[in-house]
Amino acid sequence: MTKTTKTILSALTDEQLVAAYANGDNQAFDTLLLRHKCRIYSYILSVVKNADVANDLFQETFMKAITTIKQGRYAESGKFFAWISRIAHNLIIDYYRQEKSENTVSADDAASFDILNRRDLCDINIEDSMVREQISEDVRRLIEALPESQREVLKMRYYKDMSFKEISDQTNVSINTALGRMRYAIMNMRRIAQDNNIALSL
DSSP, X not given: OOHHHHXXXXXXXXXXXXXXHHTTOHHHHHHHHHHHHHXXXXXXXXXXXXXXXXXXXXXXXXXXXXXXXXXTXXXXXXXXXXXXXXXXXXXXXXXXXXXXXXXXXXXXXXXXXOXXXXXXXXXXXXXXXXXXXXXXXXXXXXXXXXXXXXXXXHHHHHTSOOOHHHHHHHHTSOHHHHHHHHHHHHHHHHHHHHHTTOOOXX
C-alpha cells in the first residue's frame, strides 16, 4: 500500500471501506482492520483473560467479517463497529459454551459459575461500553485540540476535580478568567465535534 493510497483509504468512512472491499479492494479491509483491531482485541482479551484464546477469537472475528462481506450479506449501514463487535461477542459466547460442554459440572455446585449469565456479556452492555470507550477517546482528542490555556483549565476541573478557586490560584489568574477559559473550552469542543461529526453522548 503506497503512502498516498493509505492516506486516501484512511479518510474513508467504515461503510465506504466495506463497499470498496466488497468491490475487490483488499487494501480497504486492511484499513478497517487497522482502525478497529485494538478495541476489538482488547475487548476479547478482557473477557477471556487468555492471550492465545483472544488471538484465535480475534482472527475468527475478522474472518467471519470477510466472509460475510464477500458473500454480499453485510447490511449494517453505518454500524460496522457495532456489527463486528457483535461477531466477537457471539464467538466468545460460543467459546464458553464449548468449554462448558467439555467440562460439565454439576448445576448444584455452588462454586460453578455460568459465563453465559455474566452481565458484562449482555449485548446492550457490550455495545454501550464500546461506544462509551469511543466517546472517551474522542473527548480526549478534542481536549488536545484546544488552546493550551483552555486545555489546562478543563483538565484541572474534570480530571483533577479542582475548584475554580484552586485553578485560579495554580494558574495565577482570576476566578472569572478561569471560568471564561472553561466556558470557551466547552464551546470550542462542541464546535470541533460538530465540524467533525463526533457524537459526545450515547
